Amino acid sequence: MPPGPMLRLSTASRLDQVGSVLAAMDAALEGAGAHDDCRFRVGLALGEAVANAIIHGSRYEAALPVDVELNVAGGRAEVRVSDRGEGFDAGAVPDPRAPENQLKPHGRGLLLMREVVDDVDVSRRRGRCSVTIRTHLGPTRHDEGAQP
Amino acid sequence: MKPNIRRERGVAVIQPVGAVTIGVGDVALRQAVHEVFETGDRGIVIDLSAVTTMDSSGLGELVAGYAKAADRGVRLLLADAPRRVTEVLEMTRLLDTFEIYGTVSGAVDSFA
Numbered sequence: 001m002p003p004g005p006m007l008r009l010s011t012a013s014r015l016d017q018v019g020s021v022l023a024a025m026d027a028a029l030e031g032a033g034a035h036d037d038c039r040f041r042v043g044l045a046l047g048e049a050v051a052n053a054i055i056h057g058s059r060y061e062a063a064l065p066v067d068v069e070l071n072v073a074g075g076r077a078e079v080r081v082s083d084r085g086e087g088f089d090a091g092a093v094p095d096p097r098a099p100e101n102q103l104k105p106h107g108r109g110l111l112l113m114r115e116v117v118d119d120v121d122v123s124r125r126r127g128r129c130s131v132t133i134r135t136h137l138g139p140t141r142h143d144e145g146a147q148p
Numbered sequence: 149m150k151p152n153i154r155r156e157r158g159v160a161v162i163q164p165v166g167a168v169t170i171g172v173g174d175v176a177l178r179q180a181v182h183e184v185f186e187t188g189d190r191g192i193v194i195d196l197s198a199v200t201t202m203d204s205s206g207l208g209e210l211v212a213g214y215a216k217a218a219d220r221g222v223r224l225l226l227a228d229a230p231r232r233v234t235e236v237l238e239m240t241r242l243l244d245t246f247e248i249y250g251t252v253s254g255a256v257d258s259f260a
Contacts, residue, residue, distance in 0.1 A: 015171035040201070040232060047203050051170045097241040103215045105208035108240050112204050115239035 006032060007070040011050075013058035013083075018050050021068055025079070029137075032072045037140040041116045042079060042133065048109040049081040049131045057085025057129055067128075072137070076118075079133040087129035090122045149173060151180040156256045160189035165198040168206030177206065181213040185220065192217060193255040197228040202236055214246060223247070227255040 007028040011017045022043050029039045050066055058064035067082040096107045113120045117135040124130070151164040151173075162180045167173050184192055194210065196202075210226070217224035227249040229237065237243050249255035 018169075018171055044201065044203060044236070047169055051203075051205070102241070102245055103211055105212040105215075106204075108204035108207055111240060112207075112236060 005069045005071050007068070010065045010067045012062045013054045013060060013064045013066055014062050015051065015054055018047055018054075021050055022047055025068070025070060028070055029072075029077065032077070032137065034072075034077065034137040035139045038077065038135060038137045041135050041140065042077060045113040045117045045120070045133045045135075046079055046081065048113050049079075049133060052109055052131070053081055053083035053085070053129075056088065057083030059085070075138070076134060076136050080130055081133075082128045082130040084127060085129050087124035088122065090120075150176050153180055153184065155189070156193075156252070157259070158189065159191040159193055159256045159259050160184040160187065161193045161195050161252055161256070163195040163198055167201045168199055168209070169201060169203040170205035174205040174209050177209045178212065181209070181216070181224075185216070185222075190222070191256075191259045192222060192224040193249075193252055194224065194226050195228055195252045196226055196230065196233050197252075199230060199233050202233050204240075207236060207240060207242065210246070211242070223259070225249060225255045225258065227252045 007024060009021065009024055011021055025046055026039050026043060029042060053066045054060065058066065064084050069080045071078045090110060093110050094101055094107060096104065096111055101107060113133065117133050119134040121132040149165050151162050154161050162184060164173055164177050168177055214224045225247045228251055229248065
């Protein structure tokens with residue numbers, strides 16, 4: 001039987017819970033021997049993903065849970081954040097780097113996620129929207145950058 | 149945590165401390181910037197030296213403050229950004245949007 005996730009938790013859809021989710025994830029990654037850079041990358045991307053799940057997925061409805069799962073294998077971490085929302089088309093999110101968007105206060109979360117980790121995947125099935133973040137456990141490489 | 153606010157030669161220096169992320173420090177930064185607007189300082193420097201992490205919400209507060217300051221004819225500068233804050237500014241292509249100084253004193257000097 002394959003081993004289960006290193007971390008699995010469910011949190012209420014409240015922004016004041018994001019910090020405790022990040023702390024649990026950081027402890028799990030530290031236990032997995034992840035480099036400090038990896039913990040930073042995952043922390044940044046996970047915070048964005050959980051906040052998006054609470055704001056856009058659950059629409060601040062605290063009773064709706066947001067589920068977080070961490071799997072580590074082959075020197076890589078895979079983090080999945082799931083909510084009960086309608087999901088979204090990642091390709092339709094405006095580029096915050098465009099000149100007309102540069103002074104808008106919102107809309108940088110998905111870009112930051114894509115920039116900071118190796119891979120971000122958005123999917124929807126069985127009534128759940130999931131954002132999956134993948135990155136290696138090592139230090140940040142200089143050639144890392146945005147996905148196309 | 150509420151940012152520290154001090155004055156240097158007529159310039160307001162706002163120093164957020166710790167995380168400037170959603171629900172942790174973002175609203176406090178917004179309030180500090182608004183507080184400084186009320187006092188009519190000739191310029192604003194955001195001293196980022198004590199920031200440990202900044203997410204899109206924190207960046208959003210910097211951008212909103214910058215835009216509101218510009219509307220009021222006030223310069224809002226960034227100074228002494230740690231590596232990881234510089235990285236998120238770079239990732240979001242905001243390095244060219246802001247005036248960024250290596251030191252707070254250099255930023256304050258620029259108002260002379």
